[in-house]
Amino acid sequence: xxxxxxxxxxxxxxxxxxxxxxxxxxxxxxxxxxxxxxxxxxxxxxxxxxxxxxxxxxxxxxxxxxxxxxxxxxxxxxxxxxxxxxxxxxxxxxxxxxxxxxxxxxxxxxxxxxxxxxxxxxxxxxxxxxxxxxxxxxxxxxxxxxxxxxxxxxxxxxxxxxxxxxxxxxxxxxxxxxxxxxxxxxxxxxxxxxxxxxxxxxxxxxxxxxxxxxxxxxxxxxxxxxxxxxxxxxxxxxxxxxxxxxxxxxxxxxxxxxxxxxxxxxxxxxxxxxxxxxxxxxxxxxxxxxxxxxxxxxxxxxxxxxxxxxxxx
Numbered sequence: 001x002x003x004x005x006x007x008x009x010x011x012x013x014x015x016x017x018x019x020x021x022x023x024x025x026x027x028x029x030x031x032x033x034x035x036x037x038x039x040x041x042x043x044x045x046x047x048x049x050x051x052x053x054x055x056x057x058x059x060x061x062x063x064x065x066x067x068x069x070x071x072x073x074x075x076x077x078x079x080x081x082x083x084x085x086x087x088x089x090x091x092x093x094x095x096x097x098x099x100x101x102x103x104x105x106x107x108x109x110x111x112x113x114x115x116x117x118x119x120x121x122x123x124x125x126x127x128x129x130x131x132x133x134x135x136x137x138x139x140x141x142x143x144x145x146x147x148x149x150x151x152x153x154x155x156x157x158x159x160x161x162x163x164x165x166x167x168x169x170x171x172x173x174x175x176x177x178x179x180x181x182x183x184x185x186x187x188x189x190x191x192x193x194x195x196x197x198x199x200x201x202x203x204x205x206x207x208x209x210x211x212x213x214x215x216x217x218x219x220x221x222x223x224x225x226x227x228x229x230x231x232x233x234x235x236x237x238x239x240x241x242x243x244x245x246x247x248x249x250x251x252x253x254x255x256x257x258x259x260x261x262x263x264x265x266x267x268x269x270x271x272x273x274x275x276x277x278x279x280x281x282x283x284x285x286x287x288x289x290x291x292x293x294x295x296x297x298x299x300x301x302x303x304x305x306x307x308x309x310x311x312x313x
Contacts, residue, residue: 002030012036014044017125021070022218022292023076055312058166061150069147070156080159084170087161091279095160098239098275103140108242110138111305118214129219129288132212134235141212148239148309149208149210157311160277163235164313165206210237210309215252215270217302221291223257227285231259234285235311236278243270243304245297251289259283270304 012018023030066075073079074095087093110116116137118130132183134145147153151166158169238254246269247253254268256278265284268276278288296302 002032004062014042017123019124022290043240053209053211055209056149057205057207058151059146060155061146061152063152065143065147066152066156069099069144070132071097071100074098075156077159080156083160085269087277087279092268093160093277094271095275095277096266096271097273099273104241104273105303106140107144110140111242112301113138114183115238116141118264125222126224127221129193129221130214130216132214134212137212144307145210145212148210148237154206154208154311155237157237157277161235161279163279163311165235165311204313206311206313208309208311210307213306213308215288215291215293215304215306217295219252219288221288223285223287231280231282231285232312234280236276236280237307237309237311238268238276239307239309240270240272240276241305241307242272242300243258244272245296245299246270246304247294247297249292250294250298251291252295253289254286255289256280256284256286259285270306 010018026072034103047229074083083093083095117135119133119134121127121129121131132141134142137145155166157163157167158165162170248267248269252270254276256265256267258265259282298304
């Protein structure tokens with residue numbers, strides 16, 4: 001514990017972690033001088049590489065499932081053209097009221113079920129949050145996860161973004177003249193897609209990976225060198241649930257940064273029943289801001305959820 005005019009020191013090892021606790025007092029501050037005493041180099045074990053979530057190709061579902069779940073406004077072709085134009089200009093977009101209200105309420109009810117087992121994701125020097133055990137989730141949540149992994153949803157995302165996520169996806173509009181900087185990468189979405197296509201000798205198979213996450217006080221993810229090395233061209237998608245009353249000062253937002261740059265490119269804030277889409281290039285990194293005690297002021301329960309997916313062409 002911090003104590004006035006005291007010196008605290010401890011050895012930092014290759015498998016030890018430490019974290020400064022959150023300051024909860026409204027009228028006190030913590031002032032300290034921090035530093036390190038360096039000694040001879042010690043042999044360190046090779047950095048462990050947590051098993052990556054495997055990519056999977058799209059699931060084959062009846063297209064009617066898409067119409068059962070998604071707000072019909074977003075399935076209108078003219079609306080999809082407008083969404084695509086904005087996305088190609090900004091490389092990001094937020095689609096509010098994405099699920100039909102009746103389906104969204106079913107999801108909310110299922111999220112409050114005690115049947116779901118939540119698994120802690122770590123280690124603490126990389127991330128700290130919970131993901132749903134897919135073997136225990138109620139049927140409606142499993143259906144939502146399947147929807148986001150489905151062939152029909154891949155095509156819908158292609159219509160939203162212009163990315164080649166489906167064999168029937170629209171071709172990039174090469175004559176549109178889009179040359180604005182992306183919100184999360186530095187070049188327009190169309191330009192980046194063209195570069196990827198030119199650099200790949202063989203056409204890849206569109207794929208995705210995703211999970212259902214629960215976010216509470218003390219949760220976060222961190223940036224690490226290994227994530228920078230793994231960065232690739234991808235579409236991030238986040239469907240947020242049960243975050244009514246959330247405020248930016250609570251943390252929990254997703255921050256995007258350019259590799260080796262300190263300036264924040266953009267943030268994605270949790271918004272009730274919204275689908276956030278962000279296109280990332282190989283120089284784009286992201287993390288979830290530490291969720292502080294302010295989240296306890298949220299209505300009902302101090303937590304929110306996200307269906308977090310990543311799609312690759």
